[in-house]
Amino acid sequence: xxxxxxxxxNRRISIWKGSLxxxxxxxxxxxxxxxxxxxxxxxxxxxSSLDHSKILANVVERxxxxxxxxxxxxxxxxxxxxxxxxxxVDYLDAVEPFSDQELSEFATESGLAGIRIVRENGxxxxxxxxxxxxxxxxxxSESGILRHLPAxxxxxxxxxxxxxxxxxxxxxxxxxxETLRESISLSxxxxxxxxxxxxxxxRVDAMKDHEKLTDFPSVTFNLYNNERVAETRVCFGRxxxxxxxxxxxxxxxxxxxxxxxxxxxSVLACIGIFFSWILYWNQSRYLNQIKSVERExxxxxxxxxxxxxxxxxxxxxxxxxxxxxxxxxxxxxEVDDLPDEYMQLISDxxxxxxxxxxxxxxxxxxxxxxxxxxxxxxxxxVIAHILNLYAAKLADQGIVVKNKLxxxxxxxxDMKMMEQVMENLIKNAIEAQPKxxxxxxxxxxxxxxxxxxxxxxxxxxxIEGIIEPYFTTKTRGTGLGLSIVKKIIAAHGGQFEIESPxxxxxxxxxxxxx
Numbered sequence: 277x278x279x280x281x282x283x284x285x286n287r288r289i290s291i292w293k294g295s296l297x298x299x300x301x302x303x304x305x306x307x308x309x310x311x312x313x314x315x316x317x318x319x320x321x322x323x324s325s326l327d328h329s330k331i332l333a334n335v336v337e338r339x340x341x342x343x344x345x346x347x348x349x350x351x352x353x354x355x356x357x358x359x360x361x362x363x364x365v366d367y368l369d370a371v372e373p374f375s376d377q378e379l380s381e382f383a384t385e386s387g388l389a390g391i392r393i394v395r396e397n398g399x400x401x402x403x404x405x406x407x408x409x410x411x412x413x414x415x416x417s418e419s420g421i422l423r424h425l426p427a428x429x430x431x432x433x434x435x436x437x438x439x440x441x442x443x444x445x446x447x448x449x450x451x452x453x454e455t456l457r458e459s460i461s462l463s464x465x466x467x468x469x470x471x472x473x474x475x476x477x478x479r480v481d482a483m484k485d486h487e488k489l490t491d492f493p494s495v496t497f498n499l500y501n502n503e504r505v506a507e508t509r510v511c512f513g514r515x516x517x518x519x520x521x522x523x524x525x526x527x528x529x530x531x532x533x534x535x536x537x538x539x540x541x542s543v544l545a546c547i548g549i550f551f552s553w554i555l556y557w558n559q560s561r562y563l564n565q566i567k568s569v570e571r572e573x574x575x576x577x578x579x580x581x582x583x584x585x586x587x588x589x590x591x592x593x594x595x596x597x598x599x600x601x602x603x604x605x606x607x608x609x610e611v612d613d614l615p616d617e618y619m620q621l622i623s624d625x626x627x628x629x630x631x632x633x634x635x636x637x638x639x640x641x642x643x644x645x646x647x648x649x650x651x652x653x654x655x656x657x658v659i660a661h662i663l664n665l666y667a668a669k670l671a672d673q674g675i676v677v678k679n680k681l682x683x684x685x686x687x688x689x690d691m692k693m694m695e696q697v698m699e700n701l702i703k704n705a706i707e708a709q710p711k712x713x714x715x716x717x718x719x720x721x722x723x724x725x726x727x728x729x730x731x732x733x734x735x736x737x738x739i740e741g742i743i744e745p746y747f748t749t750k751t752r753g754t755g756l757g758l759s760i761v762k763k764i765i766a767a768h769g770g771q772f773e774i775e776s777p778x779x780x781x782x783x784x785x786x787x788x789x790x
Contacts, residue, residue, distance in 0.1 A: 310537045314530060321506065321526050322495045329493065329508040329519045332478065336465060336517065343460045350456075351431075354448050355422045356592055358433035361386055362444040366437030369393055369444075379403030389430055389447035396441055408432070408447060415443035429454060476505050476520035483516050497523070593636050601629045646767040648690035655694065655728055656684035659717060662698045666706060674712030675705075683721040685790055693764045698730075700761050701784055705732035708782070726788045735782035758784075 365382070368374070374382070379391045380403030390407030394400040394415075402408065409428045415436045423432045431448040458464060470478045477500065493510040498520075500507075504527065505520040604626045608619070663670070663677060670677060705715045713733040720727040761784075762772045771787040 306537070310533060314533060317526070317529065317533070321523075325495050325506045325508045325519070325521050326493050326510070328521065329510045329517060332469060332519060333510050333512050333517045335469070336512065339460060339465050343457070346460065347457065350453055351422055351424075353588065353592070354431050354453075355420075355433060358388075358422070358431070358446040358448055359420065359435060360596065361388065361391075362433065362435040362437070362446045365391060365393070365446070366435075366439045366442070366444055369437070369442065370439035374401050374403075376401050376403045376405065380405075383407075387448075389449045391447070392445040393440075394443040394445070408445060413443070413445055419443075424450060426450075426454065474522055474525075476500055476503075476522050477518075478520070479518050480512060481516045481518055483511075483514060589636075593632075597629055597633050597636070601626065601633075604629070646693070646763060648693055648764075648767050650688040650690055650768075652686045653689055653691050653694065654684050654686055655698075655719070655726070656681050658691070658694050659698055659702075662695065662702050665699070666702060669706055670715075673706065673710060675709055676714045678714055678716040681717055681719045683719040683726065685721060685726060687726055687788055687790055689768055689788065690764075693767070697761050697764050697786065700758065701730040704758065705730060705734075705782075708732055708734035710734075721790065724790060726790055727785060728788070729783055729785040731777075731781060731783040733780055733782075735776060735780055761786075 365374070374391075374393060379393070379401055383389070383391045383403055390402060390404055392400055392402035392408055409425060409430070413432070413434045415434045418434050419436045421434070423434075424430075425432065429449060429451045431450050431453075432445060433448075434443055434445045436442075437444050466478050466480070469475065493508060495506055495508045497504055498507045499505070500520055504523050506523050506526075508519045508521065510517050510519075604622050607614070607622055608626075614622075659679075659681065702715065709732060716729075716731040718729040718731065758774075765772045765786050765788070769789060773785040773787070775783050775785075777783055
């Protein structure tokens with residue numbers, strides 16, 4: 277063999293060795309990448325398991341908190357209901373003492389378990405017969421204290437009557453309340469969560485003496501019913517929430533990766549990067565959609581909870597308000613020989629009741645959903661009606677109305693709601709200028725929209741804060757006026773804009789579809 281042939285052979289040997297080395301290096305890189313993927317998969321699985329545990333811990337904790345809040349709220353409502361009933365019974369008994377039969381009928385109509393009236397001479401009336409299991413209740417020490425008798429499924433409230441000075445005991449059946457407590461209890465929640473897919477078990481363990489807070493959260497692989505599970509442990513108050521998560525999907529994915537390595541080692545890195553990017557992109561888009569849906573659901577739940585709370589509160593407040601109002605009206609009508617100062621006091625009290633009722637109405641309207649009953653209307657007619665109502669007040673305060681409504685097309689809107697919108701805007705403008713000023717009403721339109729602006733002087737508040745619920749600079753009022761306006765406009769599919777073009781000037785613009 278010549279020198280040239282020998283050199284060619286050596287070059288071929290070198291290329292072969294280089295190719296072998298390069299292939300081996302590629303296999304080593306793919307293997308390293310695969311092992312790293314396995315490690316990352318395990319870390320993601322661990323993190324996902326811990327996230328699940330933290331979410332469940334938050335769910336359990338929030339459920340416990342909500343259970344306490346619900347229990348307090350229910351007991352407060354029951355206490356108010358029984359207290360109001362007892363005071364009403366006391367009033368009626370002072371007029372004419374109840375008989376046992378009348379108390380039984382009254383309790384049945386009021387949804388009560390029973391009523392007992394223990395008078396000062398020791399005699400008592402009650403209905404229905406033998407409804408109360410407790411024979412000795414001391415009104416002097418227990419008056420106004422709600423008692424729960426689980427064995428008898430009963431709530432009791434003793435109250436000393438102001439009219440008769442008798443001890444009035446009212447009872448409320450507690451079966452449904454106790455059922456509600458059981459349904460939101462910690463054990464019931466854990467049993468429900470244990471049945472979720474992918475969860476093998478959930479339990480709450482006491483923290484051991486040798487364990488420290490720094491040991492949590494943690495996740496380990498354990499055997500449960502001869503199957504491998506990922507057991508996570510997170511702090512839950514002074515206890516530990518233990519969650520066992522099944523790993524079948526994780527193990528299946530790990531075996532699949534090993535198979536892919538043996539069969540596709542040469543292209544595993546490229547395919548892994550490509551599909552990882554696709555997965556990340558899809559997951560990001562999916563997570564964004566989930567977050568958007570969760571935000572909307574959270575808002576709807578808050579609105580629903582606020583609506584229920586507002587309905588309950590306004591119902592409980594309006595009943596005594598109506599009773600007070602009717603009582604004051606009777607005093608005005610039936611009592612002729614009261615001094616003028618007492619008649620003035622009654623008039624002032626009726627005005628206070630009216631203001632309180634208006635506040636309750638605002639709160640209820642802000643909380644409940646709005647459904648406009650649309651019809652063809654003109655905003656000019658609505659504004660003229662409101663200005664006519666406030667004409668005397670405008671004149672008294674020296675406020676000049678600059679009417680620049682040059683555009684007044686017919687629009688599809690709810691007449692009553694639009695009257696409330698304009699009344700709130702004009703009323704706010706009047707109250708902002710007690711020493712005089714102006715109100716400018718400006719309209720404009722495009723092919724699709726009607727633009728209506730209300731501008732006034734006397735503005736000295738935070739422009740960002742005035743549309744927030746319950747924000748007010750007045751000594752009286754709920755601060756819901758502009759919030760209700762914004763809600764009504766939103767219910768019509770319109771827009772609400774607020775600005776201060778000059779210092780001390782406020783301009784509010786509503787935009788409605790024509």
